[in-house]
Amino acid sequence: MSVLWISILIILGVAAFLCLFRIFRGPTIADRMVGVDIMGILFVGITAITGILYNLSFLVDIAIALVLISFVGTLALAKYLERRTLDD
Amino acid sequence: MTEVTVIDVIGYIVIFVGVVFDLLGAIGLVRFPDVYNRLQSATKSVTLGTFGIMIGILIVTGFTPLGIKALICGVFLLLTAPVSAHALSRGSLRFGAKMWKGTVIDAYGKDKLGGPQIESEEGEAKESKEKEDEVA
Numbered sequence: 001m002s003v004l005w006i007s008i009l010i011i012l013g014v015a016a017f018l019c020l021f022r023i024f025r026g027p028t029i030a031d032r033m034v035g036v037d038i039m040g041i042l043f044v045g046i047t048a049i050t051g052i053l054y055n056l057s058f059l060v061d062i063a064i065a066l067v068l069i070s071f072v073g074t075l076a077l078a079k080y081l082e083r084r085t086l087d088d
Numbered sequence: 089m090t091e092v093t094v095i096d097v098i099g100y101i102v103i104f105v106g107v108v109f110d111l112l113g114a115i116g117l118v119r120f121p122d123v124y125n126r127l128q129s130a131t132k133s134v135t136l137g138t139f140g141i142m143i144g145i146l147i148v149t150g151f152t153p154l155g156i157k158a159l160i161c162g163v164f165l166l167l168t169a170p171v172s173a174h175a176l177s178r179g180s181l182r183f184g185a186k187m188w189k190g191t192v193i194d195a196y197g198k199d200k201l202g203g204p205q206i207e208s209e210e211g212e213a214k215e216s217k218e219k220e221d222e223v224a
Contacts, residue, residue: 004100011107015114022117022126030123030180037176038117038130040167042110045138048158049103052145060145060157067161071168074176081179 005053009046016042039072058088099147106140122188123180131173139165153155 016039023035024028044063116129142162149155181196 008107009119011111015111018114018118028180028183028185029181030176030183030185033176033180034123034126034130035117037112037172038134040216041134041138044116044161044165045106045110045141046112048141048145048157052149052154055154057154057157060154060161064157064161064164067164067168071172074172078172078175078179079199081183083177083183 002053005049009049009053012042012046014044025044030081033074033081036068036077037074040066040073044070096148099144101144102147103141103144106137106144109137109140113137121187122191124177125188127173127177127180131169133170135165135169138162161202 014026019035019039019042023032023039026032030066047059047063047066051057065066110133113130113133116133117126120126120129122214139162142165144157145158146155146162149158178196
């Protein structure tokens with residue numbers, strides 16, 4: 001059954017590579033930020049699938065932390081894009 | 089070789105649907121013409137796809153610690169991903185990212201920034217035509 005999980009990981013890796021293409025190519029800085037946000041969410045899925053592939057439940061803990069860190073990071077990037085400081 | 093039950097097959101189908109949603113969202117991130125279309129495509133489908141992966145893991149493993157953690161991760165994802173996408177789109181509008189020239193309406197720019205941020209004349213012409221229709 002591990003062939004199924006590895007093929008799912010390959011498909012998710014292709015999706016992350018497409019986000020990387022957008023990060024390199026994006027015309028404005030907003031496009032690059034969108035790419036970083038989407039790639040963070042894709043890495044959450046990759047981490048959880050890896051956890052179930054090797055039967056390691058702590059990798060899903062890492063996925064939870066990755067969701068929250070990606071949320072805070074994207075909010076900080078959006079504030080920076082809006083040219084405001086972090087405390088108003 | 090362990091035997092595959094019906095519940096396992098349902099879980100695999102849910103995970104596969106989630107992965108397909110992820111891939112289509114990433115393709116939309118590459119193919120669409122401007123920032124707002126890319127956010128529209130990528131955020132919604134990638135959020136639902138990753139939530140599908142988490143629900144599939146819960147179905148496959150049952151109510152073990154791994155499955156409960158996957159469910160919690162999916163709930164956090166549903167709570168946080170739309171908020172960050174909304175902040176990103178608002179920030180990019182105030183940053184001044186240009187809209188695609190086929191864009192029809194820009195309500196936020198008209199309310200807050202004193203005029204639509206659409207670059208082309210086609211969209212403005214269509215909007216003024218709508219205004220004339222309303223007057224008539």
